[in-house]
Amino acid sequence: MFYSLSSFEDPTRQFLEEYRLEDFSIEMKPVLTQKELTDPDLAVLAAQGKYTLSDIKEEDPNLFFSLAQDRISEFSSHYSGFELELRQYRIISYSLNGTEHKAMVLKDAERINLSMIEEGTSPSSDSEICVSRVYARKNNLEIGDSLSIGGRSYVLSGFVLFPDYNFPMIDNSFNVNTGIQTTALMSDNAFEALGGDEGFHLSGASLSGTPVDDSFYKYDIDYVSTLTDKETTLWSGAIFSEMTQGWVMGIGLSLFIGAIGAAVVALMLYHLLHGQRSQIGLMKAIGYSKGRIAKPYLLSISLFTFLLLLAGYFVGYLLSEPMKGLYVDFYLVPYVPIVHKFGIFATSVFVPLLFFSNISAFIISRILSERPLSLLHPPVPKVQGSVMQSVSKLLKRMKASTKFKYLYAMRNTLSFIVFFVGILFFTILIQFSFMTKGIVQRMTVGYLDKVDYEYIAFVDPIRPLPLPAEGEEKFLKYPYADMDGLTVSMEGISPYSTLYRLYDDKDRVITSELVNGVVISRRLSMKEGIDTGDSISVRIEDDLYSFRVNGVADEFLGDSIYLDITSLSMILSSGADSDLFSGVYAKSEPSASSYESVTSKASIIEQSSAMSEFVNVVTSAMVGGSALISTFLLFVLSSLTVEGSYYQISLLKVLGYSKREVNRMILNSYLAFSVVSYFLSIPLALLVIKGLMRIFASGYRILIPFEFQLLQIIWGLLFVIGIFYVGSAISRRRISKVPLQEVLKAYGE
Numbered sequence: 001m002f003y004s005l006s007s008f009e010d011p012t013r014q015f016l017e018e019y020r021l022e023d024f025s026i027e028m029k030p031v032l033t034q035k036e037l038t039d040p041d042l043a044v045l046a047a048q049g050k051y052t053l054s055d056i057k058e059e060d061p062n063l064f065f066s067l068a069q070d071r072i073s074e075f076s077s078h079y080s081g082f083e084l085e086l087r088q089y090r091i092i093s094y095s096l097n098g099t100e101h102k103a104m105v106l107k108d109a110e111r112i113n114l115s116m117i118e119e120g121t122s123p124s125s126d127s128e129i130c131v132s133r134v135y136a137r138k139n140n141l142e143i144g145d146s147l148s149i150g151g152r153s154y155v156l157s158g159f160v161l162f163p164d165y166n167f168p169m170i171d172n173s174f175n176v177n178t179g180i181q182t183t184a185l186m187s188d189n190a191f192e193a194l195g196g197d198e199g200f201h202l203s204g205a206s207l208s209g210t211p212v213d214d215s216f217y218k219y220d221i222d223y224v225s226t227l228t229d230k231e232t233t234l235w236s237g238a239i240f241s242e243m244t245q246g247w248v249m250g251i252g253l254s255l256f257i258g259a260i261g262a263a264v265v266a267l268m269l270y271h272l273l274h275g276q277r278s279q280i281g282l283m284k285a286i287g288y289s290k291g292r293i294a295k296p297y298l299l300s301i302s303l304f305t306f307l308l309l310l311a312g313y314f315v316g317y318l319l320s321e322p323m324k325g326l327y328v329d330f331y332l333v334p335y336v337p338i339v340h341k342f343g344i345f346a347t348s349v350f351v352p353l354l355f356f357s358n359i360s361a362f363i364i365s366r367i368l369s370e371r372p373l374s375l376l377h378p379p380v381p382k383v384q385g386s387v388m389q390s391v392s393k394l395l396k397r398m399k400a401s402t403k404f405k406y407l408y409a410m411r412n413t414l415s416f417i418v419f420f421v422g423i424l425f426f427t428i429l430i431q432f433s434f435m436t437k438g439i440v441q442r443m444t445v446g447y448l449d450k451v452d453y454e455y456i457a458f459v460d461p462i463r464p465l466p467l468p469a470e471g472e473e474k475f476l477k478y479p480y481a482d483m484d485g486l487t488v489s490m491e492g493i494s495p496y497s498t499l500y501r502l503y504d505d506k507d508r509v510i511t512s513e514l515v516n517g518v519v520i521s522r523r524l525s526m527k528e529g530i531d532t533g534d535s536i537s538v539r540i541e542d543d544l545y546s547f548r549v550n551g552v553a554d555e556f557l558g559d560s561i562y563l564d565i566t567s568l569s570m571i572l573s574s575g576a577d578s579d580l581f582s583g584v585y586a587k588s589e590p591s592a593s594s595y596e597s598v599t600s601k602a603s604i605i606e607q608s609s610a611m612s613e614f615v616n617v618v619t620s621a622m623v624g625g626s627a628l629i630s631t632f633l634l635f636v637l638s639s640l641t642v643e644g645s646y647y648q649i650s651l652l653k654v655l656g657y658s659k660r661e662v663n664r665m666i667l668n669s670y671l672a673f674s675v676v677s678y679f680l681s682i683p684l685a686l687l688v689i690k691g692l693m694r695i696f697a698s699g700y701r702i703l704i705p706f707e708f709q710l711l712q713i714i715w716g717l718l719f720v721i722g723i724f725y726v727g728s729a730i731s732r733r734r735i736s737k738v739p740l741q742e743v744l745k746a747y748g749e
Helices: 002-018 040-047 053-059 061-078 133-138 188-193 234-274 277-285 290-330 342-368 386-394 400-409 413-436 439-443 511-515 522-528 565-572 601-607 609-643 646-654 659-666 669-700 710-736 742-746
Strands: 024-028 082-096 099-106 116-120 128-131 146-149 152-161 181-185 197-206 224-229 455-458 473-483 486-493 518-521 535-540 543-553 560-564 583-586 597-600
Touching: 002 290, 002 342, 040 053, 040 061, 053 061, 053 197, 061 082, 061 197, 082 146, 128 146, 133 152, 152 181, 277 290, 277 342, 290 342, 413 669, 413 710, 473 565, 486 522, 486 535, 486 565, 511 518, 511 543, 511 560, 518 522, 522 543, 522 560, 543 560, 560 565, 597 601, 646 659, 669 710
Parallel strands: 099 181, 128 152, 486 560, 518 543
Antiparallel strands: 024 197, 024 224, 082 099, 082 197, 116 152, 128 181, 146 152, 455 583, 455 597, 473 486, 473 535, 473 583, 518 560, 535 543
């Protein structure tokens, strides 16, 4: 964990610093504001229906850049000590090897968010292109190969990285697949000649290191939609959280596993010495000092521990490269090989060696502190504690074998605590894994399985609106509305739509609720605490509108507010037009000549498949890891139970108990406690998972739709029971080999 994270974090932080990652990002409204419409030149274009930034740049590039500079100057007049630069990009869809791919082509920056060429050269002609290294590797592309985008062929001149787009989510669908989507760099001329949607935002850098005050509304900078710092912006900020959470997880796992390991070692050592009480007592009786007695034990344990820690270090070193590969394949960051570091070696080997040696010395000193006569005889059971007495009262009416079974399991507090913590850890991991199943589908394409359209087509804003064909349904999107500082998307559809119906969490159709109100997405509902019957206020341009929430659609893709398309059209046109639309939903593929872009639902679903595979790998690792840890704990505890219970086992046999009855009383006692521990752990596991959901919702405004079902509890219980029987199988065979003579040998009779 430490090797993979350090080799991932160190070069990443250096890359972000050297290539000047923006300190904050300003999302601008893509349309002219009322203040800007007072400019005569801009007013003329707006009167022609060309009021978006992309429209203005298409019509008059000089006027567009003048407008962008005016916006930068307005911000700078209120905020001193900051530098702004216009960030321009286009998102292009194209086909490669029979699969639909996407590229975010960013125009080369001059001062902020500088591009880094990992290998090769920057494009020196209009026919060259750079893509990410991981994208090239996953598609078997080498420098010098050709890549066809937008009907033109480009030569791959190098591999590029951008500090502000290290998390490769190039749209709002949460599809993160570095094999079918990439960031790219072209020459400025090639960028301007490229078709596709063009986007703009302002990149900001602090000249003094002082963070920007994001309360920009007090200055009435009306073109600003949102202002976010570098650690909150998802495209670049996710990596900071990944590095922080990675270290926290690494340290947390180390402490947790170290604590479990220390307890298990203490138990093993205790049972080891307990089995040699008479030999130790004899050596003390004939005059051997405590040091001479303890020395062989400490040396052998320390040597054995050192060898295993050394082996564990090298296994971890070998596994760190593929673990780092998960990060490098997921994030667009520089790659550097992993090298040995003495600090990590010392932390991994010498620190736990010292800790375990001290634990061993403590256990040995406690055993050696007893008098020789006490060591030469079996230990006398201690008086029952309050817990044992309480359990004994609960079992008062039970038969003797049942009382023995449960009281026996609780006689060793340390064993019982380790056992409970192991089950708790297992429960958290197993429930997290179950709840994660299908999460990517719910976040990305889960809702697409419910709707009936097969194609979605977007109109070209600089061309006259086409006439929809029969069977096609219009929709209208305005993704820049503001609700209490949160940017939300207004989605206009017909209340009688058949191709895009709205469903609640019980799969009931609620599209008709748009007649007298709005329907919001479940993501928006859970993030903002809004439910059916509430009223919301939304600012669209300079006007504030109030809506009644009539339903919540079971959709997690965005912060969306659905309303009647006619109402939204009237709002956006200030009452002048009731028939605006952004595109159409269709069963059959619309004509590409009539629309700017046409995308099939199947291709969207296909794009999320790699993301699902990544999460499934992580989920499988968690399930397998938790099962392995639990199996190990159960096996060790059951083995130590047998090791320390020869006297009790042989005594039960002398008393006439059968092999099955002995197994049931000695080992099966832990089965009941494992089941009880499992059920007690479920509420804690759910609290941990809900806490994780709150962190993502508040930190990144992303809702992770974990899904909890009662069936998951049953599956988890079956795991616990199954692992218990697997872990105790060997111990059951050892119980059958315990001779009757052990009870006689224990007393020397």
